[in-house]
Amino acid sequence: MAMQTRTVILIAHRLSTIINADIIAVVENGQVTETGTHQSLLDTNEVYNNLYNMQNLNPVHDLRATNSTEEPANIKQQVPSQEIEQSEEYIESNKYTGDFTKQEDHKGKKKYKYIPKNLVWPERQTFHTMQHYFFGMVGEKAMRNLKQALYSGILHNEIAWFEKSENNVGSLTSRIIYDTSMVKTLIADRMSVIVQCISSILIATFVSMVVNWRMGLVAWAVMPCHFIGGLIQAKSAKGFSGDAAAAHYELISLTSESATNIRTIASFCHEEHIIRKARIYLKIPKRKSTRESIKYGIIQGFSLCLWNIAHAVTLWYTTILVDKKQATFEDGIRAYQIFSLTVPSITELWTLIPTVISAIRILTNAFYTLDRKTEIEPDTPENSRLERIKGIIEFQNVKLNYPLRPPVTVLNNFSLQIEAGSKVALVGPSGAGKSSVLALLLRFYDPREGKILIDWKDIRKYNLRRLRTQIGLVQQEPLLFSSSIRDNICYGNDVVSETEIVEVSVEANIHEFISNLPDGYDTTVGEKGCQLSGGQKQRITIARTLLKRPVILLLDEATSALDAESERTVVNALESLNLNNNGGLLSRSAQITVAHRLSRVIKSDTIVVMDKGEIVEMGSHSTLITSSDGVYSRLFRLQSLVEN
Numbered sequence: 001m002a003m004q005t006r007t008v009i010l011i012a013h014r015l016s017t018i019i020n021a022d023i024i025a026v027v028e029n030g031q032v033t034e035t036g037t038h039q040s041l042l043d044t045n046e047v048y049n050n051l052y053n054m055q056n057l058n059p060v061h062d063l064r065a066t067n068s069t070e071e072p073a074n075i076k077q078q079v080p081s082q083e084i085e086q087s088e089e090y091i092e093s094n095k096y097t098g099d100f101t102k103q104e105d106h107k108g109k110k111k112y113k114y115i116p117k118n119l120v121w122p123e124r125q126t127f128h129t130m131q132h133y134f135f136g137m138v139g140e141k142a143m144r145n146l147k148q149a150l151y152s153g154i155l156h157n158e159i160a161w162f163e164k165s166e167n168n169v170g171s172l173t174s175r176i177i178y179d180t181s182m183v184k185t186l187i188a189d190r191m192s193v194i195v196q197c198i199s200s201i202l203i204a205t206f207v208s209m210v211v212n213w214r215m216g217l218v219a220w221a222v223m224p225c226h227f228i229g230g231l232i233q234a235k236s237a238k239g240f241s242g243d244a245a246a247a248h249y250e251l252i253s254l255t256s257e258s259a260t261n262i263r264t265i266a267s268f269c270h271e272e273h274i275i276r277k278a279r280i281y282l283k284i285p286k287r288k289s290t291r292e293s294i295k296y297g298i299i300q301g302f303s304l305c306l307w308n309i310a311h312a313v314t315l316w317y318t319t320i321l322v323d324k325k326q327a328t329f330e331d332g333i334r335a336y337q338i339f340s341l342t343v344p345s346i347t348e349l350w351t352l353i354p355t356v357i358s359a360i361r362i363l364t365n366a367f368y369t370l371d372r373k374t375e376i377e378p379d380t381p382e383n384s385r386l387e388r389i390k391g392i393i394e395f396q397n398v399k400l401n402y403p404l405r406p407p408v409t410v411l412n413n414f415s416l417q418i419e420a421g422s423k424v425a426l427v428g429p430s431g432a433g434k435s436s437v438l439a440l441l442l443r444f445y446d447p448r449e450g451k452i453l454i455d456w457k458d459i460r461k462y463n464l465r466r467l468r469t470q471i472g473l474v475q476q477e478p479l480l481f482s483s484s485i486r487d488n489i490c491y492g493n494d495v496v497s498e499t500e501i502v503e504v505s506v507e508a509n510i511h512e513f514i515s516n517l518p519d520g521y522d523t524t525v526g527e528k529g530c531q532l533s534g535g536q537k538q539r540i541t542i543a544r545t546l547l548k549r550p551v552i553l554l555l556d557e558a559t560s561a562l563d564a565e566s567e568r569t570v571v572n573a574l575e576s577l578n579l580n581n582n583g584g585l586l587s588r589s590a591q592i593t594v595a596h597r598l599s600r601v602i603k604s605d606t607i608v609v610m611d612k613g614e615i616v617e618m619g620s621h622s623t624l625i626t627s628s629d630g631v632y633s634r635l636f637r638l639q640s641l642v643e644n
């Protein structure tokens with residue numbers, strides 16, 4: 001059947017819609033300044049050329065223009081009056097899924113104009129990829145920054161903060177690893193979708209307003225139904241995700257605690273108990289989540305009901321508009337369809353709300369941890385230069401209550417003076433408060449009352465980090481890091497020579513053992529030094545402290561795990577620990593030793609006998625032993641008897 005010829009006059013801003021026209025007229029100030037084809041105008045008309053360049057038309061359109069006389073093989077009529085057809089060639093290439101409008105001029109020539117049908121032309125894909133790439137990049141960076149900040153924020157806190165149950169290893173690990181990854185999820189995955197959804201809602205609203213403003217307004221009027229439904233869903237989902245997170249923390253804590261104490265667990269055959277505990281940790285939230293699921297289902301139904309009401313109202317209003325001839329049937333349906341297309345975006349936004357809320361809740365905790373001001377600030381005063389202390393110590397009426405056990409007074413009215421380079425021993429029954437005295441000197445805790453002075457200056461006025469570099473501590477329980485022996489000895493010392501490492505290892509009587517290991521100083525010690533014996537670990541911690549050449553040396557049962565031979569060597573090394581102080585003059589470190597074995601403290605300048613947080617006796621061994629009914633002489637006689 002012969003095609004009917006038709007004259008088409010197109011008025012357009014978008015040149016892509018007219019580049020295939022036979023005659024294009026350029027109109028300026030109400031006058032036709034030039035006429036011609038697309039190609040000829042491109043060559044001769046500056047205004048047309050500029051317009052074309054500004055719109056940056058895709059070369060494909062040119063391609064279509066040059067091939068305009070070729071008719072696609074398979075033409076399918078969709079809307080008779082408009083003769084819209086599709087190009088198989090392009091659909092097959094999967095690059096373009098637009099429609100082609102076939103138009104015939106008066107000569108019967110067929111022209112095709114490309115109309116983008118949906119949002120999958122290559123530029124949009126590109127933008128989609130770019131959007132995800134940039135959001136991904138920002139998300140990754142934000143996560144890394146937050147991880148770093150959180151890690152240093154956590155380490156900034158005072159010791160008592162780490163003792164709180166909510167700051168156990170599991171919860172801290174989870175906070176740094178899991179919580180921070182939420183930032184990435186939120187920015188990289190969710191934000192891009194949120195931006196997409198909001199923009200498609202706005203565009204759809206605008207277009208539906210243009211098609212039929214009454215319908216556009218109705219679409220907005222029923223929008224609250226969607227939002228209310230979404231909010232109800234989000235609220236119920238929040239509780240749901242909160243429980244999941246809580247279960248997560250408890251399980252992580254249990255896992256890390258079990259891994260750390262695996263030897264104790266194995267020796268008590270307690271594995272089953274731990275597994276039962278893990279099951280309970282999973283069961284409680286599971287039960288809760290089942291309840292929540294039912295609640296969630298009902299709420300889901302209710303919000304779907306609201307959604308359907310919104311659709312019903314819109315369709316009903318369409319019929320009224322059509323009835324009153326305020327909208328054509330096509331426009332009414334078009335506006336309704338555009339509105340319907342936005343609903344998936346709104347639904348998607350709903351589903352994101354719980355994630356965003358839970359991310360905000362999680363991040364609030366992270367920011368709370370970040371913003372927390374430590375009670376013992378390690379970096380103030382900031383600009384104080386490294387003051388080399390002499391090691392004169394004074395406790396003035398110190399009262400200590402541990403922050404987590406405020407009613408219990410651990411040290412009461414504790415006063416003690418220690419000369420530079422002197423050796424003081426703290427002895428007394430278990431729980432008397434000896435280790436607490438050492439903890440106060442390192443400012444692990446601050447006293448509730450009284451003052452601690454070093455070189456007549458309150459220790460709170462020193463830059464704590466710098467002060468701590470001059471105090472050495474060897475604890476009863478030697479703690480090593482999971483790295484090589486060398487790294488453990490050099491811990492905290494950046495510039496150390498091999499000779500110094502060997503020197504302190506000889507002094508700590510551990511060099512021979514290390515030299516006999518296949519990897520020598522490069523031998524790794526395992527988690528917390530689990531591949532070494534207690535005595536070996538203790539000697540490595542002593543070597544580490546000796547390397548520091550501390551002005552004040554705190555020894556808390558430092559040689560308790562050593563055999564008699566090793567102890568003698570190590571004690572000799574500790575006693576002769578000298579440091580180059582004040583212009584090269586050799587001086588001794590001040591030493592405070594906590595010991596249960598009294599034979600270990602006989603040579604001390606002063607022995608302080610403590611009981612229930614108070615000093616009950618004080619003096620040299622020879623003085624204290626003379627008082628036959630004194631606590632010290634009684635303890636000494638008892639120990640000698642046991643040892644003999």
Ligand SMILES: Nc1ncnc2c1ncn2[C@@H]1O[C@H](COP(=O)(O)OP(=O)(O)OP(=O)(O)O)[C@@H](O)[C@H]1O
Binds near residue numbers: 410435436437
């Ligand atoms: N971090 C803490 N929080 C709360 N109480 C603590 C803390 N550390 C120690 N205590 C309590 O303070 C008291 C003194 O403990 P400390 O470790 O100073 O005693 P000690 O004389 O060194 O004992 P031991 O000889 O057994 O090591 C004890 O009753 C102990 O329970």
